[in-house]
Amino acid sequence: MTALVRWSLAELAGSQRFFAPVLAFLAVLGVFFSGPPGPALDGYAATSIALFWFAAWTAWALLESEDDTSRLVTASAAGGPVRPAAGRLLAAGLVVLGLVVTATMLPPLLGAFLPAPARADVLTGLAAGLVTALSGIALAALCTRPLIRRPAPAIVVMVLIALLTMAEPGPLAWVLPPVIPVARALSHPEDGLAALLRAGLGSAALSAAAFAVHLVVVRRRA
Amino acid sequence: MPGALVELRGVVKRYGRARPVLDGVGLTLAGGEVVRVGGVNGSGKSTLLRLVAGVSTASGGIVTRRARATGYVPERPPANLRMTGRGYLTRMARIRGGARDERIDDLIGRLGLADWAGARMTTMSKGTAQKVLIVQALLADPDLLVLDEPWSGLDAAAQTALAAAVAERREAGACVLYTDHAERLVGVPADRALLVERGALTESAATAAVMPMRLELAAGNGAAGTLAGLPGVRRVGPLPGERLEVLVDPGAADAVLARALGLGCSVRRAGPAAGP
Numbered sequence: 001m002t003a004l005v006r007w008s009l010a011e012l013a014g015s016q017r018f019f020a021p022v023l024a025f026l027a028v029l030g031v032f033f034s035g036p037p038g039p040a041l042d043g044y045a046a047t048s049i050a051l052f053w054f055a056a057w058t059a060w061a062l063l064e065s066e067d068d069t070s071r072l073v074t075a076s077a078a079g080g081p082v083r084p085a086a087g088r089l090l091a092a093g094l095v096v097l098g099l100v101v102t103a104t105m106l107p108p109l110l111g112a113f114l115p116a117p118a119r120a121d122v123l124t125g126l127a128a129g130l131v132t133a134l135s136g137i138a139l140a141a142l143c144t145r146p147l148i149r150r151p152a153p154a155i156v157v158m159v160l161i162a163l164l165t166m167a168e169p170g171p172l173a174w175v176l177p178p179v180i181p182v183a184r185a186l187s188h189p190e191d192g193l194a195a196l197l198r199a200g201l202g203s204a205a206l207s208a209a210a211f212a213v214h215l216v217v218v219r220r221r222a
Numbered sequence: 223m224p225g226a227l228v229e230l231r232g233v234v235k236r237y238g239r240a241r242p243v244l245d246g247v248g249l250t251l252a253g254g255e256v257v258r259v260g261g262v263n264g265s266g267k268s269t270l271l272r273l274v275a276g277v278s279t280a281s282g283g284i285v286t287r288r289a290r291a292t293g294y295v296p297e298r299p300p301a302n303l304r305m306t307g308r309g310y311l312t313r314m315a316r317i318r319g320g321a322r323d324e325r326i327d328d329l330i331g332r333l334g335l336a337d338w339a340g341a342r343m344t345t346m347s348k349g350t351a352q353k354v355l356i357v358q359a360l361l362a363d364p365d366l367l368v369l370d371e372p373w374s375g376l377d378a379a380a381q382t383a384l385a386a387a388v389a390e391r392r393e394a395g396a397c398v399l400y401t402d403h404a405e406r407l408v409g410v411p412a413d414r415a416l417l418v419e420r421g422a423l424t425e426s427a428a429t430a431a432v433m434p435m436r437l438e439l440a441a442g443n444g445a446a447g448t449l450a451g452l453p454g455v456r457r458v459g460p461l462p463g464e465r466l467e468v469l470v471d472p473g474a475a476d477a478v479l480a481r482a483l484g485l486g487c488s489v490r491r492a493g494p495a496a497g498p
Binding site: 003004006007010011014015016066067069070072073074075076077078079080081219220221222 | 272275276277278279292293294295296297298299300301302303304305309313314316317318319355358359362368
């Protein structure tokens with residue numbers, strides 16, 4: 001599996017498809033933290049929402065990177081199409097982990113938080129970022145080949161679901177990624193840890209389901 | 223069938239809601255045989271090969287694969303691999319569980335890729351990229367080798383090398399399944415010929431005759447006698463202009479070519495002998 005993950009990362013690096021989402025994410029971080037310094041958890045609330053969007057974009061770029069013919073060859077080397085697909089998901093996780101660590105560590109290093117954040121605040125921000133970024137990867141996994149073959153419909157569906165996630169419509173909230181609850185938990189620290197834990201469990205469950213659907217469809221539609 | 227590398231029973235393959243590309247196909251492939259698949263464009267040859275190679279899943283029916291390692295060459299090379307040929311081969315070898323540099327070097331040499339191994343795949347001609355794919359398919363000494371129109375874009379020397387590699391795999395007990403539009407067997411000794419037509423698979427008469435490779439050489443002094451005595455050489459005859467025609471078994475073509483070059487011959491043409 002390590003070889004497959006490295007293959008996906010090399011393929012992504014060669015394609016340079018990571019460049020636009022990563023650059024845009026850094027620009028957004030710059031906009032967020034260009035004003036006067038503020039409380040750390042408020043800042044992490046904003047970055048956790050941004051991480052959901054940019055994790056989805058970056059993961060989608062990676063999951064879409066390898067062309068169909070190349071996938072056939074990789075599948076023949078790996079003994080079938082499922083292991084390469086799992087490798088792509090893990091590679092997306094690694095790339096997005098880089099975004100999460102950047103979003104967590106860069107603001108305090110640049111002095112964007114006042115007062116200087118305690119270690120617990122940084123860890124809370126890291127956990128929040130991981131939860132929303134995981135949701136972003138899961139969303140991308142549902143909006144990529146072979147589930148949705150053409151890029152334009154895939155992007156439209158992904159953006160619509162992301163917008164719905166932001167709107168948090170009551171009846172659908174339980175099937176949507178818990179991104180706003182994470183941001184709310186950071187902004188209302190009185191019951192923040194419990195809410196963050198609930199959101200984390202929800203995100204893990206939804207993501208596991210999304211990844212399972214992705215792999216099953218890869219196997220069936222190969 | 224016990225000992226079969228691949229068995230397809232009642233296999234159906236459809237893409238989306240369209241009518242099936244393959245419908246109720248049955249096929250058994252055993253080790254040590256070379257099988258050619260024919261059929262018109264869009265008949266389902268490539269789909270059949272993907273199912274056999276295990277890179278595609280049947281919509282219905284049963285596919286049983288017992289192959290230890292599968293080498294697969296698709297109909298056309300990937301379009302956007304922004305890495306060198308050697309980098310690609312090393313990564314594919316790792317995915318297969320072992321990066322053996324000497325094996326990669328050997329195959330690169332045999333396919334005449336040495337000058338291109340360091341070039342980016344996106345800068346390669348179709349034929350050169352095809353050679354890289356053939357090398358990756360042979361990396362693991364596969365017991366199932368699936369080649370989708372592998373000759374397309376290959377130069378004569380590479381065709382000879384591929385034919386020799388196919389013959390070697392068969393000698394080693396592997397099954398080789400390939401598609402080819404040409405009626406002749408391009409130097410590869412096919413044991414069976416299959417035809418895909420309107421979603422069905424039919425078996426043609428056995429084609430056991432081994433098609434020789436034909437080498438056309440600008441002869442060095444005394445080359446004819448030496449070449450005639452080499453194993454696998456069927457016939458050496460003169461051609462106008464101090465040239466020689468050598469008909470040789472595909473498995474011996476590499477060795478005969480190397481010997482001819484050593485004798486000072488230069489290769490004018492190398493490729494399959496014309497069919498009967």
